[in-house]
Amino acid sequence: MIRLVIADDHTIMREGLKRILEGSDDIEVVGEAVDGFEVLALVRKGGFDMLMLDLSMPGRSGVELIRQIKHESPRLPILILTMHEEEQYAIRAIRAGARGYLTKESAGTQLLSAIRKVASGRPYISTSVAEQLAMDAMPNNEDSPHKKLSDREFEVFGLLVNGKTITEIADLLHLSAKTVSTHKTRILFKMHMNSLAELVQYAVAHKLVAPFRI
Structure with missing residues (x-):
């Protein structure tokens, strides 16, 4: 059983995600957070296996929050679920310690597989993000x-x-x-x-x- 915490400041989004997960017999939502401070409080309390995190929330958020979570709980898998489609957001999140990156637009069809893959220890990123990470590692790559x-x-x-x-x-x-x-x-x-x-x-x-x- 994958014990999951959902961190998103929009009630409608959290309820929608829980409905998607209701039909799964191997994923259980055991906690919710609406801002970065609640996320950190739950991380310190423990008792769950994976965090699904929105990049844009009140208080501490984004890459800074990911780094803080990984500092306090290095082994906790983090799946980013965000409205941002641009690869640069994904690349920064992955480099900060997130294991997966999924856009909210794709959540309906890819959410379950993304959660299972990240929880198992494997990364979940799009081909375009993987390509951009590889390109950024190449010498003489001109940055935007x-x-x-x-x-x-x-x-x-x-x-x-x-x-x-x-x-x-x-x-x-x-x-x-x-x-x-x-x-x-x-x-x-x-x-x-x-x-x-x-x-x-x-x-x-x-x-x-x-x-x-x-």
Whole structure:
């Protein structure tokens, strides 16, 4: 039996996932979390075999949260279930310690196999992500501008291009507005851009803007 914890801040999504899993006799949902702090509390408490984690939640989230979980529980398998389709999100998550990466759009048909594969100790990633990981390991590979960003900068970049204000990002990431502004300045500098509008245009062109969520 795979004892699973679902971490997602959307109640409708958690309920939908549980319905998909109801017909399985080898997977049991034993816990739920709505933000990064609840995730860490459950990790410290233990009593489950695998974590299914959304990349975008209130509080600690994303790559930073994955790294913290792996630091506290190195053997805990993590399957990322996210709205982000772009390979760069997957690559950063895998490098941080996640064992699998699945988009919510594919969850209906691939969820059970992804959970079973990750729980068994094997990775679950798409062919395109595997190819990108291999390409990134090759010498003289020219990176796209967004790949030059640190994990925190990339997280701030994602929130900025998805319409969040400096204040909102500060609240979500538990940072000061000044720190977020500094990150924004560094992002613009590293990507050789002059405005948020240019960042948004770039994000749209590279499919880094998240789908609309209610």
